[in-house]
Amino acid sequence: MSLNIHSAPEHELEPEYGLPEKLPEGEQIVWQGSPDLKVLLxxxxxxxxxxxxxxxxxxxxVFTGFSDGESATAVFFSGVRVAAFSGLGxxxxxxxxxxxxxxxxYTITNKRVVMRIGIVLNMTFNFPLKMIESADCGVEKKGFGDIYLKLNQDTKIAIFHLWPHARPGQWAAPQPxxxxxxxxxxxxxxxxxxxxQENNTSAKVVQTPDSSVATHHLRYSEIEAA
Incomplete structure (x- = not known):
């Protein structure tokens, strides 16, 4: 029996899973997914x-307890207390x-990128593909990674609305x-x-050696108009 952590009662009334409304005619889902829990942690x-x-x-x-001459029992209970608070954290x-x-x-359609995020209060961000100037993709050895969206200059989103669904280190101009x-x-x-396809142009994935974005990424790709 498998556990689907993405099924929750509060989302049963969604018109379409992960989306605030049914897709209009001509729009279709290209990909849909969620963060991997282990990689996220x-x-x-x-x-x-x-x-x-x-x-x-x-x-x-434990070391300081024995160094100060405390009994083994006192050191044990002191260690248990530290371990308990550490485990709680x-x-x-x-x-x-x-x-x-x-x-x-996360949903990618042939028209936009949609992010349904939020724990207590769900928020849905819609980013039309025509609003996206470029995107960086950082990939790890096991294939997991992040895709960072660089939006046009007219689009501003506060970092606290996005976190942790934002590019690390980009505080002045947050990138979803x-x-x-x-x-x-x-x-x-x-x-x-x-x-x-949406921008009626050609695009390519470009490998770049830049490692300044996030040190745990091994390679980067960028959407560029040819």
């Missing part, structure tokens, strides 16, 4: 780094990641992002094709 919330931090904190607590972060992954739906998606390279190709 590792890349966005740096879960491994947090585990290491709390592990070092626990080790330091990690559990809350994992819960936040789960809620983000389970309530987020499809975070931690599976088969990122293939999805970017679909986006390129839809973008080129």
């Amino acid at each position: 590792l890349q966005v919330f740096r879960f491994k780094a947090l585990l290491l931090y709390f592990g070092l904190l626990l080790g330091y607590q 990690l559990g809350l972060i994992a819960l936040l990641g789960y809620l983000i992954a389970s309530t987020t739906v 992002a499809l975070r931690c998606i599976r088969d990122c390279a293939a999805v970017s190709q679909l986006l390129v094709q839809a973008w080129a």
